[in-house]
Amino acid sequence: MIKCEVSVCGTINKEAIIRTNKDGKSFMSFAMNIVLPTTSGSKVLDVSVLCDCEKNNDVSKFCVGTRLNASGTLLFKKRGENLYLNLYAEGFEFENVAAIDSIKGSMLFRGKLGKTIEEKTDKKGNKYHTFSGVSSEKVSDGFEYIWISFFDFSQVLDDAIKPETKVEIAGTLDLSFFKEKLTISSRIKSVSPYVPVANTSNQE
Missing domain, CATH: 2.40.50.140 (Nucleic acid-binding proteins)
Known part of the structure; x- marks a missing residue:
């Protein structure tokens, strides 16, 4: 979602x-x-x-x-x-x-993290994390996937958040074009593990 x-x-x-x-x-x-x-x-x-x-x-x-x-x-x-x-x-x-x-606005994301969480350092020597997450939607002939690029400049990640786990993330919504393709990214404000509950929604 x-x-x-x-x-x-x-x-x-x-x-x-x-x-x-x-x-x-x-x-x-x-x-x-x-x-x-x-x-x-x-x-x-x-x-x-x-x-x-x-x-x-x-x-x-x-x-x-x-x-x-x-x-x-x-x-x-x-x-x-x-x-x-x-x-x-x-x-x-x-x-x-x-x-x-x-x-401009805010994003609420529920989905699965990608395979890696990278720690990087900016030009001022400040550390931050970058990783991707995917939201899936069940459609008639399979699934559709939307990938988001996340940036953690506030160091809100903790040891409970692992690659390829399901999470809920609140952050900004940032849209841009890279090589003519629309990309969706977010500067995260909070992140927590997410446990889906049974419902009739097709989205995760």
Whole structure:
């Protein structure tokens, strides 16, 4: 499981429409473009936005080309080589929107660590740890996996956290492009062992 509480600053590139789910509840959907820097320039990231019509039902505010800040819960979905970003928005701001696009917020991760935890030293002589973790989702024909790069600058790791064990990590959400590919990383604030409980969710 990867669940993020975020603020997204960008431009609407697909106009808002009202839809109705199978339970008869109305919701609004639209899409945003977020331009992020890359090693060779910049690249556009698409974010699909959904929100409850009880709080937001004036589609005239959500026109193509409008800049806004949207806040809410961001979830990732991977299908094959494609990684989708879905924002379940709780609030919007149309005034005093920054000129530079961004996605900022926090991450809650539950999953399995990679095979190694490395200790490194920065230019000032401070030690830190770096490691990877993977979240899996059961789909009809197998599993999909999303990898996260973690950085422990606060030395919160202890001896109970071992490679290839299941953990719960709270930290920042940091998105960037490396060689034109979106990467997800996090500076961790806390980490603890995680014991899954039986439920109906397909995600771990």
